[in-house]
Amino acid sequence: MPLEPLQMAPATTALVPGQSVGRMALGASLHDVLTMIKEDRAQYRAVDLHYSQTDPLQAPVVVTLPENGIRLQFDGPDQRLRLIEITDFSKINLIYKGSELTKNHDQAISSRPAFKRIYQIFGASYPGEYIPSKARSPIGTYVLSWEGVAFNFPLQQSAWSPERDHVSLLGSHAASPASSLAVFEGASWAAVRDSLFVYIPSAPRQPTLTARARDHIPLPSEIDVANIASDGSVVLVRRSPAQPFQIVINETMLQDIITELGPADTTHKREERLSTPDAGTHRRRGSNFRPASTGRGSQPSSYSSTGTDTFDADFDSGDAEDEGSERTSREIFWCYFSHGFDILIGPPSVTTTSGACNGSASYLHSHLVVKKIILHGNVPGSYSFNRHRRLRWTIELPTQANRNTDRSAINSEAHFEQTVKPRLMSQFADSWPESDMARGKVVNRTWGAGPSDSSFFLPDAGGGGDGEDLIEGGGSEQWLGNTRLFSFPGFTFEVLENGAISALTVAK
Structure with a gap:
């Protein structure tokens, strides 16, 4: 029997x-x-x-x-x-x-x-x-x-x-x-x-970190939103009682980042690019992994929800050809998956406003500063979904005389084509070519990046919402289309076909 x-x-x-x-x-x-x-x-x-x-x-x-x-x-x-x-x-x-x-x-x-x-x-x-x-x-x-x-x-x-x-x-x-x-x-x-969906929760975003607290390991202050000021600085508004932390591009030093944000979940050398032949493999010869601050190890953090390695693709903002190879080789991304952003650390420009840089090699290596910040949107269906948590942001545009336009802040939930793009094109009409702002570089994250083997996306019409608008999102851009990169002075937006902003890069 x-x-x-x-x-x-x-x-x-x-x-x-x-x-x-x-x-x-x-x-x-x-x-x-x-x-x-x-x-x-x-x-x-x-x-x-x-x-x-x-x-x-x-x-x-x-x-x-x-x-x-x-x-x-x-x-x-x-x-x-x-x-x-x-x-x-x-x-x-x-x-x-x-x-x-x-x-x-x-x-x-x-x-x-x-x-x-x-x-x-x-x-x-x-x-x-x-x-x-x-x-x-x-x-x-x-x-x-x-x-x-x-x-x-x-x-x-x-x-x-x-x-x-x-x-x-x-x-x-x-x-x-x-x-x-x-x-x-x-x-x-x-x-x-x-x-239910609009109140401010009293509990933290990372309850899984409570084990570290019991082990008397200091926890990083939780970041609620990143406010980008009109001068290009980024103010990280943190969960009370922590005070806001301001990051000034090309001035804020690596030691300040470590002091305020703690060690990165992992680091990644910038020299490896999306366009290299090895970009589709799981080898990252230019990477230097550290244990994740969540205690999970590096692999869950560096792999997307699809089981695909998205590490190199996430850093391709389309500006590699404009960077000197020697300086680029000294630049390292500090990746904070649990905060929702990556920070590029490197030697300061000789034109730093502090006037402290003398251009010597010894100075450049010992006084590393923030070169750019990539704020991640964690948009469902995007290629890099679930590698970072979502970090909301606002951009406060500088006021210009004789411009009768809306000066309210742009935020991370705004539709790019309908709201963000027109506002920025109007803002920078006198200082940036309109053709460059209007057209975006097309980027397909999935080509050469390995197959998707996600077990996440098996929905039915009864899962919530209106049914017809709910889709299975195979973890690639087959559902949301190719992403596009739009460049403005100080900003690069990665935009999905539905108008959602999946990443914002702030630089000078």
Whole structure:
């Protein structure tokens, strides 16, 4: 008689209302969560990613773990985890304060927690909200909340009455065990659902770093946004109580970067380019890898979500032919994946405003400064998706006399063709050739870069959004088209076909 395959018991997972389910913590960045998932393929064997093709930086990004019964929703602009949902209780064993929500996982219906069991664990609650079925079904949904957590109970439409208290109603045979639960930050689901994707989360973007804190390893201050001033300096606004840190191109020294931001996740010599014959391989002879500051090691950080090496491609801003080979060979990218940017470090120009550079070789090697900063957008569907976390930014354009134009800041979520490009062309019309600003260099990141073997993108129309606009994004530009590089004084934008800005380079 053949033996039946062994069924794996659902993983025991702690539920903390308003905070987390297991290692999935509210407020965490999309990059941090996906990196954690990729490193634990034994537990998370399948993952689906859903996003909007036309508006990937505004519509929510939904990550589904079908074999774990978990669905995660991130806001589009900041890519932070706003909602954790349990959609299948048979695939997860939830523990709250030492008590199991369900004890029998042999059958799907019995694995769902009954109201009586939930009431015994969570205690009394205020009345919830009844939602009638939209499909003329005899079964509606009763949503019952406690602070930071809510349960959906199927309820017979005929049994619903606003005069009947919810305890007797949900405890009757007219109600079925909970079909799903949601974890959120707030007093109740009714109070937070309208502001779910716009409030500022109280938790950090990198909850996986808490282990380092317990080991008394100093943590870098979290960066909320990069504000680019009219003089070209970049001000990194950091999570309170840390003060903002200003970076001035060609002046801020390497020692200042290390002091304020900590060591880089890895470093990369600039001499290796996208156009070299070896760019499509996984060898990086010009790279000098260091352990990632997250404690994960270098490989997860230097490989994209597609399993493809994107290291060299991310640094191709189209200006290699304008750089002297001797100086370029001394320049090194300091890569901060968890902050969302890369910093090019090298010898200062002899025209530095400080006047301290005397041009000697010894000075150049001992006084390295910031040459440029690449701010990454982590746009879903782009070639380098999930190598950096998303860092939002603003550009404050200098005011010019006799110009009756909008002077509000340009931000990282703006559509490039509709908003950013016209504003910049107007700003630099007197100092930069219009032909150079209007046309972008076409770059295809996927040619010669190896195959995509992502297991992330297997969505269905029910994953969120409007269905038709959700696509599978095979981790290359087959969905979003080739990227284009647009150059303006001090700025280079990498733009996707849908108008989303995937990277901004700030230089002089």
